[in-house]
Amino acid sequence: xxxxxxxxxxxxxxxxxxxxxxxxxxxxxxxxxxxxxxxxxxxxxxxxxxxxxxxxxxxxxxxxxxxxxxxxxxxxxxxxxxxxxxxxxxxxxxxxxxxxxxxxxxxxxxxxxxxxxxxxxxxxxxxxxxxxxxxxxxxxxxxxxxxxxxxxxxxxxxxxxxxxxxxxxxxxxxxxxxxxxxxxxxxxxxxxxxxxxxxxxxxxxxxxxxxxxxxxxxxxxxxxxxxxxxxxxxxxxxxxxxxxxxxxxxxxxxxxxxxxxxxxxxxxxxxxxxxxxxxxxxxxxxxxxxxxxxxxxxxxxxxxxxxxx
Amino acid sequence: xxxxxxxxxxxxxxxxxxxxxxxxxxxxxxxxxxxxxxxxxxxxxxxxxxxxxxxxxxxxxxxxxxxxxxxxxxxxxxxxxxxxxxxxxxxxxxxxxxxxxxxxxxxxxxxxxxxxxxxxxxxxxxxxxxxxxxxxxxxxxxxxxxxxxxxxxxxxxxxxxxxxxxxxxxxxxxxxxxxxxxxxxxxxxxxxxxxxxxxxxxxxxxxxxxxxxxxxxxxxxxxxxxxxxxxxxxxxxxxxxxxxxxxxxxxxxxxxxxxxxxxxxxxxxxxxxxxxxxxxxxxxxxxxxxxxxxxxxxxxxxxxxxxxxxxxxxxxxxxxxxx
Numbered sequence: 001x002x003x004x005x006x007x008x009x010x011x012x013x014x015x016x017x018x019x020x021x022x023x024x025x026x027x028x029x030x031x032x033x034x035x036x037x038x039x040x041x042x043x044x045x046x047x048x049x050x051x052x053x054x055x056x057x058x059x060x061x062x063x064x065x066x067x068x069x070x071x072x073x074x075x076x077x078x079x080x081x082x083x084x085x086x087x088x089x090x091x092x093x094x095x096x097x098x099x100x101x102x103x104x105x106x107x108x109x110x111x112x113x114x115x116x117x118x119x120x121x122x123x124x125x126x127x128x129x130x131x132x133x134x135x136x137x138x139x140x141x142x143x144x145x146x147x148x149x150x151x152x153x154x155x156x157x158x159x160x161x162x163x164x165x166x167x168x169x170x171x172x173x174x175x176x177x178x179x180x181x182x183x184x185x186x187x188x189x190x191x192x193x194x195x196x197x198x199x200x201x202x203x204x205x206x207x208x209x210x211x212x213x214x215x216x217x218x219x220x221x222x223x224x225x226x227x228x229x230x231x232x233x234x235x236x237x238x239x240x241x242x243x244x245x246x247x248x249x250x251x252x253x254x255x256x257x258x259x260x261x262x263x264x265x266x267x268x269x270x271x272x273x274x275x276x277x278x279x280x281x282x283x284x285x286x287x288x289x290x291x292x293x294x295x296x297x298x299x300x301x302x303x304x305x306x307x308x309x
Numbered sequence: 310x311x312x313x314x315x316x317x318x319x320x321x322x323x324x325x326x327x328x329x330x331x332x333x334x335x336x337x338x339x340x341x342x343x344x345x346x347x348x349x350x351x352x353x354x355x356x357x358x359x360x361x362x363x364x365x366x367x368x369x370x371x372x373x374x375x376x377x378x379x380x381x382x383x384x385x386x387x388x389x390x391x392x393x394x395x396x397x398x399x400x401x402x403x404x405x406x407x408x409x410x411x412x413x414x415x416x417x418x419x420x421x422x423x424x425x426x427x428x429x430x431x432x433x434x435x436x437x438x439x440x441x442x443x444x445x446x447x448x449x450x451x452x453x454x455x456x457x458x459x460x461x462x463x464x465x466x467x468x469x470x471x472x473x474x475x476x477x478x479x480x481x482x483x484x485x486x487x488x489x490x491x492x493x494x495x496x497x498x499x500x501x502x503x504x505x506x507x508x509x510x511x512x513x514x515x516x517x518x519x520x521x522x523x524x525x526x527x528x529x530x531x532x533x534x535x536x537x538x539x540x541x542x543x544x545x546x547x548x549x550x551x552x553x554x555x556x557x558x559x560x561x562x563x564x565x566x567x568x569x570x571x572x573x574x575x576x577x578x579x580x581x582x583x584x585x586x587x588x589x590x591x592x593x594x595x596x597x598x599x600x601x602x603x604x605x606x607x608x609x610x611x612x613x614x615x616x617x618x619x620x621x622x623x624x625x626x627x628x629x630x631x632x
Contacts, residue, residue: 180369182411189365189406190426190475191399200425201414 011298014291025079081259090217097167127227229261320377351536403476409468413460420456466497545619
């Protein structure tokens with residue numbers, strides 16, 4: 001299958017974009033410290049001409065936020081958090097769902113209570129679940145600080161748990177269908193162990209679907225992260241900083257990680273005055289989702305080609 | 310009759326769908342002597358395959374064994390641990406399934422399929438596994454190159470041979486052949502059945518042959534059990550049963566074998582035959598008489614020994630019919 005994937009231009013292009021973003025982001029800090037914050041632009045006579053945020057035409061390619069931080073650098077730096085969280089959580093969701101489905105031998109598909117429970121959760125937006133589960137963390141962290149690493153791990157667990165039930169229903173159905181196939185019974189009649197059957201017969205059969213669902217889950221998590229950003233729920237938590245002057249001093253929550261949804265949430269009030277601060281990270285969400293979707297369609301091409309064989 | 314290798318005693322199997330219960334096998338008693346071929350014959354849905362799957366503990370999850378015992382080498386298979394059952398499967402009892410196409414994983418090469426049974430039982434090096442698999446392929450009349458082929462590259466008969474090679478890899482003392490020749494043409498049918506028969510003779514093994522073809526029974530079986538509606542309706546050795554079939558269902562099955570002398574345009578089926586309402590020695594045939602409108606399927610019935618080692622199912626009471 002990997003050989004087939006390497007012959008799929010759609011998959012390769014999507015894969016190239018995601019991997020490039022990740023590599024640049026991971027290596028960025030070691031080769032470049034990043035531009036300094038630019039709060040003011042001056043005229044030739046030394047007087048101030050403009051105050052941050054600067055538009056992409058003032059400071060190419062993407063302008064700055066209202067603290068004068070270069071958006072291009074922020075986007076590249078934040079890519080590693082956003083993409084690794086999306087891919088990592090998608091992976092954890094799949095692994096957990098497959099293990100649970102194997103553990104229950106695909107029988108959860110027959111459990112009416114479980115199915116009804118899952119169906120009911122499908123109609124409630126995942127963002128609301130994530131928001132409700134993450135807000136207590138932020139409240140707790142104001143009185144009892146939680147470290148950055150611990151916060152990221154807990155948030156990733158929450159993001160993982162939200163997606164598991166529907167995946168368990170999907171996999172349970174698949175595993176049940178495969179386990180009822182004649183060749184599985186034939187293999188069992190030869191004395192094969194359950195573990196062997198799962199490893200050699202069931203897993204290879206659901207493998208193409210695993211790839212497909214991994215990509216779909218990554219897209220879902222990216223969308224979820226963008227939504228959470230708008231609701232000012234930042235992955236990695238936030239720290240309170242005092243902003244303004246002595247006449248108008250206000251406390252503001254600033255995301256600790258440079259993750260894309262943090263950029264959106266942090267500057268959301270500037271959606272009308274400096275729309276590029278929101279549109280540019282949103283654009284990168286779009287590019288990432290588009291790339292993963294290209295990978296998905298490449299995968300789908302292979303799956304349908306193999307089915308025709 | 311030699312010593313029994315496997316004995317099924319009063320086996321009851323049912324299927325459960327939500328709150329409803331459907332009984333598939335009702336009080337089946339069956340004995341497979343060592344070194345003999347026992348045929349179970351009956352129409353689709355008569356409980357033949359469910360009986361054989363019960364032996365291996367491979368019933369579908371919706372089915373359960375309600376009561377009875379399956380004694381194999383004096384061990385009740387219904388009470389052994391999962392681990393023990395896993396060992397028995399393949400190395401003591403193997404099964405050849407009806408649909409070779411569906412019984413072979415299409416994504417695995419023949420070599421992998423054959424060696425997976427070997428791996429489960431013996432610690433062999435990769436080279437030894439290959440040599441053993443090639444020996445098994447040759448034993449079932451296939452050439453070495455089949456080892457590296459996928460099932461889709463083989464004909465129906467070749468697939469069935471691969472399935473037999475897989476089943477024989479553990480040299481079982483009991484081979485269950487569940488309609489092994491149903492989807493094959495007549496010449497291949499006899500080759501496959503000869504293969505199974507040769508294994509029986511060479512290894513003093515026993516065969517449980519499940520079929521709906523009395524021609525096959527006549528040629529290969531030593532003893533016959535006729536099943537209808539989850540019950541054994543007639544049992545006896547093959548000669549007795551062909552010489553003197555008593556139950557109307559058995560008569561119907563035997564008479565539906567086409568004869569070259571028949572001049573009628575349409576082949577006969579079981580239901581074309583008129584069944585006796587008079588019954589046998591004053592008792593009606595169970596579980597159904599066919600000839601009356603009121604079905605008395607569930608009325609108590611028993612296998613009655615009508616002559617030495619020849620049993621026929623009859624209603625317990627004469628009044629049971631016509632209620």
